[in-house]
Every structure is written in structure tokens, then in C-alpha cells.
Amino acid sequence: MGGGGQLTEPGEPGTGGSGRVFTWEEVQRHSHRNDQWLVIDRKVYNVTQWAKRHPGGFRVISHYAGEDATEAFKAFHHDGKFAQKFLRPLQIGELAATEPSQDHNKNAAIVQDFHTLRAQAEDDGLFRVRPMFFCFYLGHILLLEALGWLTVWVWGTSWMLTLLCSIILATAQIQSSWLQHDFGHKSVFKTTHGNHIMQMFIMGHLKGASTNWWNHRHFQHHAKPNVFSKDPDVNMLHVFVVGAIQPVEYGIKKIKYMPYHRQHQYFFFVGAPLVLPVYFQLQMMHSMIYLHRWVSVLAMTFYLRYFCCYLPLYGLFGTLALITFVRFLESHWFVWVTQMNHLPMDIDHEAHQDWLTMQLHATCNIEQSSFNDWFSGHLNFQIEHHLFPTMPRHNYYLVAPLVQALCEKHGIPYQVKTMRQGLADVLRSLKNSGELWLDAYLHK
Numbered sequence: 001m002g003g004g005g006q007l008t009e010p011g012e013p014g015t016g017g018s019g020r021v022f023t024w025e026e027v028q029r030h031s032h033r034n035d036q037w038l039v040i041d042r043k044v045y046n047v048t049q050w051a052k053r054h055p056g057g058f059r060v061i062s063h064y065a066g067e068d069a070t071e072a073f074k075a076f077h078h079d080g081k082f083a084q085k086f087l088r089p090l091q092i093g094e095l096a097a098t099e100p101s102q103d104h105n106k107n108a109a110i111v112q113d114f115h116t117l118r119a120q121a122e123d124d125g126l127f128r129v130r131p132m133f134f135c136f137y138l139g140h141i142l143l144l145e146a147l148g149w150l151t152v153w154v155w156g157t158s159w160m161l162t163l164l165c166s167i168i169l170a171t172a173q174i175q176s177s178w179l180q181h182d183f184g185h186k187s188v189f190k191t192t193h194g195n196h197i198m199q200m201f202i203m204g205h206l207k208g209a210s211t212n213w214w215n216h217r218h219f220q221h222h223a224k225p226n227v228f229s230k231d232p233d234v235n236m237l238h239v240f241v242v243g244a245i246q247p248v249e250y251g252i253k254k255i256k257y258m259p260y261h262r263q264h265q266y267f268f269f270v271g272a273p274l275v276l277p278v279y280f281q282l283q284m285m286h287s288m289i290y291l292h293r294w295v296s297v298l299a300m301t302f303y304l305r306y307f308c309c310y311l312p313l314y315g316l317f318g319t320l321a322l323i324t325f326v327r328f329l330e331s332h333w334f335v336w337v338t339q340m341n342h343l344p345m346d347i348d349h350e351a352h353q354d355w356l357t358m359q360l361h362a363t364c365n366i367e368q369s370s371f372n373d374w375f376s377g378h379l380n381f382q383i384e385h386h387l388f389p390t391m392p393r394h395n396y397y398l399v400a401p402l403v404q405a406l407c408e409k410h411g412i413p414y415q416v417k418t419m420r421q422g423l424a425d426v427l428r429s430l431k432n433s434g435e436l437w438l439d440a441y442l443h444k
Contacts (some may be wrong), residue, residue: 031066057216134227204298244346251440
């Protein structure tokens with residue numbers, strides 16, 4: 001197993017034949033790719049081999065190697081007792097009685113208060129689902145898909161009608177993205193299997209994408225939001241520099257893959273329009289080919305459905321152009337909505353913060369309205385979603401006042417913006433980061 005640890009006296013707690021106790025210093029030594037320990041509720045687990053079989057992907061669990069993963073474990077697993085069955089054989093000991101429950105000087109009061117808040121939310125029924133909400137939501141997506149096709153089938157394929165059809169289909173696509181996101185976080189059905197089946201249907205048949213690829217990418221973002229080398233959403237492949245730290249680091253090293261002081265301008269041409277039709281498509285292909293996560297049959301039925309519906313109307317080239325243009329429109333919508341909650345926030349290297357502080361520093365909210373809720377798939381409540389990813393989205397507004405009160409108690413900023421301000425802050429943050437890079441590039 002590696003590492004030290006001292007044996008406890010006979011009769012002291014321990015599972016799997018191990019009565020060992022460890023210090024945080026010992027646990028933190030096991031934070032490498034081939035040697036990974038973590039702590040959940042003061043119990044120490046060796047997850048080195050299990051990480052490769054972890055349903056959420058090996059990276060998300062590896063991001064907590066050498067750390068206390070209690071809060072992340074509770075946030076991600078809506079059925080903790082079921083998950084414990086997999087953890088039990090991995091336990092190698094416990095923290096010594098003299099060791100604190102938190103690592104890296106995390107604020108114990110914040111951790112305890114957030115635990116109390118989560119328990120209150122569970123007692124108040126805020127993790128219970130309203131099935132009709134999701135039934136109507138799926139119904140309106142299917143209605144939009146049918147409406148898009150009927151528009152050009154009944155009235156013709158003129159430029160204006162094709163544009164209208166594309167807008168309707170892009171709307172259906174983005175709303176499908178928000179809905180598969182709910183199932184991906186296991187926030188609809190009580191069973192993991194039920195959520196997974198519905199996510200595969202929506203992601204595969206309605207969107208033509210891979211659930212494995214999305215889950216393994218997105219769970220990393222939730223585990224360590226806005227943390228370089230751990231959150232793939234801030235890995236901009238040298239096309240953009242983000243936050244206040246990375247631009248200076250690039251500038252000092254004289255790294256200039258792009259004219260970063262112009263990134264708030266070329267974002268309109270490289271960022272928003274190309275993420276879905278180019279970058280994500282290439283990532284999915286890489287996932288399927290190199291990681292052997294082969295596309296599901298349901299994903300193939302998406303393209304079969306599209307070609308059956310639109311090939312007689314547009315021909316082969318026209319149908320491909322239609323799909324690409326729909327992806328192009330959806331990409332703008334997706335990028336602006338997802339980035340307005342994160343890009344203007346703190347983006348830095350690992351700081352080992354408690355769950356509440358980490359999520360609040362990386363996320364902000366957009367004002368609630370019926371339109372904002374629908375337009376963003378309730379991701380205008382990004383703070384609540386990150387704190388409680390398995391909570392049904394229709395309950396975010398109910399838990400929000402409790403979260404805000406807790407933040408006020410501990411002096412943690414809880415940001416709420418208008419939609420206009422949130423969108424403008426995307427460009428403002430890119431511009432500020434670009435200026436930091438230019439100053440460091442020229443003068444440091």
C-alpha cells in the first residue's frame with residue numbers, strides 16, 4: 001500500500017483486517033497517480049486501483065488524492081449507503097484521534113455549518129423530485145423537435161423558413177443539454193440506473209453525444225471548479241488566458257500562442273461559435289477512439305433520425321449543413337450561459353478550500369425570472385447547483401436563502417447579477433486577463 005501508519009491496539013476500530021491509524025501528513029504523501037489515498041468521514045481509503053473503475057472517471061477521484069473528500073462524496077452521491085458498499089473493502093484505517101477532521105487548515109466551523117444546512121435541506125424535502133416538472137420539460141423538447149421539422153416539411157425550405165427551423169432545433173438542442181445535465185447528476189430518479197438510462201436517451205438519441213465523455217469531463221468541473229489542471233473548463237488549450245494568475249505566468253514566460261490582449265474580441269469568432277461543433281466533437285472522437293468509450297447505439301439513432309427527416313428535403317450536403325448550423329447556434333447559447341457563472345470568478349491553482357468556500361469563489365448566480373430559469377436550465381442558480389448537484393433544479397430557489405444566510409454568517413461573497421451584467425462580465429474578464437498578460441509579457 002505504501003506509506004507509514006501505526007498499528008492500533010487490539011479492539012480499536014478498523015475494517016478489512018486493518019486497525020491502522022494515520023496522520024494527515026501520512027495521507028497527503030499518497031497523492032500521486034499510482035498511489036492515491038483519501039479520507040471520508042475520518043476513514044482512510046486506498047483508491048489507487050479503484051480509481052480506474054470509478055463510474056465518474058478516474059480523474060475526478062484522483063483530484064482528491066491525499067485530501068479529505070467527505071464533502072465532495074456527499075455532494076456527488078445521492079445514495080451514500082450504496083456507494084459505501086464499494087468503499088468498505090478499500091478502507092485501510094482511520095485518522096488518529098489527535099488529528100482534526102479537516103485537512104489543510106480548512107475552517108471547521110464552515111464545514112460543520114454547511115453539513116447542518118445540507119441536513120436541513122434534506123429534512124425540508126428539497127431533494128425530493130416533482131416528476132411532472134421533468135415530464136413537461138421533456139415534452140416541450142419533443143414538441144420543439146417536431147415543430148422544427150414540420151416548419152420546413154409543410155411550408156417549404158426557403159432561407160427564412162430554414163433559419164426559423166434552425167433556431168427551433170437549436171432551442172430543442174440546448175434544452176436537451178440542460179435536461180441530460182439533470183439526469184447526469186442523478187437528480188431526477190431515485191436510482192442511479194434510471195437516471196443513467198434517461199441520460200443516455202437524451203444525450204444519445206436527442207443530441208447524438210456521449211454520456212461517458214460528458215460525465216467524466218463535467219464531474220471534474222464540479223469537483224474542483226476553476227482550478228487549473230483539475231477543471232477541464234479552464235483548460236483553454238492556449239487559445240485564451242483566464243483569471244488573474246495564468247495571464248501573468250504566461251506573460252513572464254513569454255508565451256504567446258495568440259494575441260491574448262485581443263482575446264475579448266476574437267472570442268466572438270473562436271470561442272462561442274466553435275466549442276460545440278468543433279472542440280467538443282473532437283473531444284468525443286478522442287474519447288471513443290483512444291479511451292475506447294465507443295459511442296452508444298442511441299447516439300447513432302440521432303443521426304439516423306436527422307437524415308431520415310431532412311435528407312428528402314435538403315439532400316446530403318444540405319442536411320449536413322443544417323446540423324452544423326444548428327450546432328453553431330447552440331454553441332453560442334451554451335458558451336455564454338455556462339461562462340457567465342464561472343469565467344469572471346476566481347480562477348487559480350489548487351487552494352485546498354472547504355466545499356462551500358471553493359464553490360462560492362468559483363461561481364455566481366444570475367437573477368431569477370421565469371425566462372432566466374428556462375433560458376439557462378436553472379443554471380442561473382449556479383451556486384446552489386454546485387453546492388447540491390443532486391438536488392432537483394426546481395428546488396434551487398428554495399434553498400438559495402439558506403445558502404445566502406450561511407455565506408453572510410461567514411463573510412463569504414454571494415454574488416447575484418443581472419443577465420446583462422453576467423454576459424458583459426464574460427468579455428470584461430477576458431479583456432482584463434488579456435491586459436494582465438500584455439503587461440507581464442512586455443515588462444516582466
